[in-house]
Amino acid sequence: MTYLDLNTRKDPQDTHVVVGMSGGVDSSVTAYILKDQGFKVSGMFMKNWEEDDTEEYCAAAQDLQDATQVCERIGIDLHEVNFAHEYWENVFEHFLHEYQSGRTPNPDILCNKEIKFKEFLLQAETLGADYIATGHYVAKGHTENGNALLLRGADANKDQSYFLYTLQQHQLQKSLFPLGDIEKPAVRAIADEQGFITHNKKDSTGICFIGERRFKDFLSTYLKPNPGNMVGADGKTVGQHDGLMYYTLGQRQGLNIGGPGEAWYVAGKDIKSNELLVVQGHDHPAMLTHTISAQGMDWVSGIAPSIGDKLTAKSRYRQQDQACTISKIEGDTIEATFEQPQRAVTPGQALVFYQGRHCLGGATIHSSW
Numbered sequence: 001m002t003y004l005d006l007n008t009r010k011d012p013q014d015t016h017v018v019v020g021m022s023g024g025v026d027s028s029v030t031a032y033i034l035k036d037q038g039f040k041v042s043g044m045f046m047k048n049w050e051e052d053d054t055e056e057y058c059a060a061a062q063d064l065q066d067a068t069q070v071c072e073r074i075g076i077d078l079h080e081v082n083f084a085h086e087y088w089e090n091v092f093e094h095f096l097h098e099y100q101s102g103r104t105p106n107p108d109i110l111c112n113k114e115i116k117f118k119e120f121l122l123q124a125e126t127l128g129a130d131y132i133a134t135g136h137y138v139a140k141g142h143t144e145n146g147n148a149l150l151l152r153g154a155d156a157n158k159d160q161s162y163f164l165y166t167l168q169q170h171q172l173q174k175s176l177f178p179l180g181d182i183e184k185p186a187v188r189a190i191a192d193e194q195g196f197i198t199h200n201k202k203d204s205t206g207i208c209f210i211g212e213r214r215f216k217d218f219l220s221t222y223l224k225p226n227p228g229n230m231v232g233a234d235g236k237t238v239g240q241h242d243g244l245m246y247y248t249l250g251q252r253q254g255l256n257i258g259g260p261g262e263a264w265y266v267a268g269k270d271i272k273s274n275e276l277l278v279v280q281g282h283d284h285p286a287m288l289t290h291t292i293s294a295q296g297m298d299w300v301s302g303i304a305p306s307i308g309d310k311l312t313a314k315s316r317y318r319q320q321d322q323a324c325t326i327s328k329i330e331g332d333t334i335e336a337t338f339e340q341p342q343r344a345v346t347p348g349q350a351l352v353f354y355q356g357r358h359c360l361g362g363a364t365i366h367s368s369w
Contacts, residue, residue: 012038017176018124019043019133020116021071021078023063025198026135026179028070029187032194033178034133035074042127043071043078046120048087048111049209059204069197079127083119090114092209096222099245102271103348106163106317107207113166121174131176136160139180140172141358143301148172150300150359155183161359162317165352166298216246228274230257233267233286241276244269250287250344265344288341294351294363295333303360305329305353311336312354315345315365321354334363342368 019031021043035041045067047060064080071078091110098105116134124132137153138161148169153159167175179187191199210218225243232238239257241247247254251266255278267286268277279286292315297304305311305326312321313336322342328335336351345368352362 015130016040016128017131017133018127018129020120021045021067023066024204025188025191025201028196028198029190030133030135030178032074035076041076043076045078045080047082048084048115050084066198081123083115086119087115098348100223102244102269104248104346105348106350108163109166109350112163117167117171121171131174133176135179136177137179138164138177140177147301152357154181158184162314162352165359165362167300172300219245226274230276230278233279244276247276249346287343289345289368290341291335291337292345292351292368293333293335293366295366297332297334297363299361314352315342316349
């Protein structure tokens with residue numbers, strides 16, 4: 001079975017691929033597929049956090065052990081690198097700044113941009129790598145002029161193109177995604193057949209540096225809480241919040257607002273007055289918007305949309321594709337107007353555009369109305 005088309009002129013035996021080994025099942029099978037197809041393969045384990053990486057909070061030690069066992073079984077070398085300094089400066093500090101500013105960032109997107117497809121790529125090239133490979137559920141295509149296209153993974157439940165929209169051409173051209181046309185159950189089946197210790201390992205969720213701790217407890221160790229009022233749609237105070245950074249738009253749990261009527265939801269944040277806007281009802285008008293404005297555009301293959309283009313987009317990872325029209329492009333800002341109202345659009349998250357299977361790129365959400 002052919003799992004991917006490298007679009008390379010080199011013979012596989014002369015092509016060195018360094019696989020980002022996370023200690024999970026996806027990277028395990030990625031390395032196996034490449035080795036099975038005849039490529040010269042080695043692995044690299046990235047340590048990105050060491051502030052308080054005890055077993056209680058971060059599973060890095062176990063992940064390294066699992067990655068080591070898999071590489072030994074496949075018969076490839078495993079290199080270890082420490083990117084904790086780069087992660088702190090280029091991902092974590094931005095993460096804190098965004099929360100302090102009342103936004104809700106997506107550190108996975110920045111980690112892919114700054115660490116997995118930048119620092120990892122540079123380190124792999126020092127080992128003579130022709131390509132890097134990861135276990136992301138995305139695929140690659142190419143335009144007639146040779147530009148690489150970022151495509152959704154075949155497994156709709158696992159597609160991760162949303163997290164990779166910031167990739168630049170040189171990063172995508174140098175990257176391989178063997179799992180792009182495989183569904184997750186098949187990946188686990190391959191791992192089981194090969195006797196990998198990772199075959200039934202639970203998928204990692206969340207962010208390593210938070211681990212099993214409550215998000216609120218973690219954030220409070222780095223940012224000073226600033227309590228304030230919770231204000232309803234009528235402007236009346238209905239409760240107290242512990243700090244705007246602890247809440248995200250659309251949130252229901254943890255508001256601790258009593259009284260009759262429908263459940264309360266977070267609908268907005270007023271940074272100047274330090275007030276949290278809350279409303280009753282899942283689909284309250286204050287929760288719904290038709291136009292989203294985003295800043296800092298990245299177009300993976302250099303193909304930028306034009307005003308009037310009809311596309312689909314996601315304003316959060318697990319969202320179904322939403323039909324929209326590009327209504328404005330000015331400087332580094334893009335606006336999209338949606339056919340259906342969008343609920344709880346959150347500043348700091350990504351607005352990612354698609355044309356069929358093709359992920360064009362996106363930008364960071366600034367506001368909506």
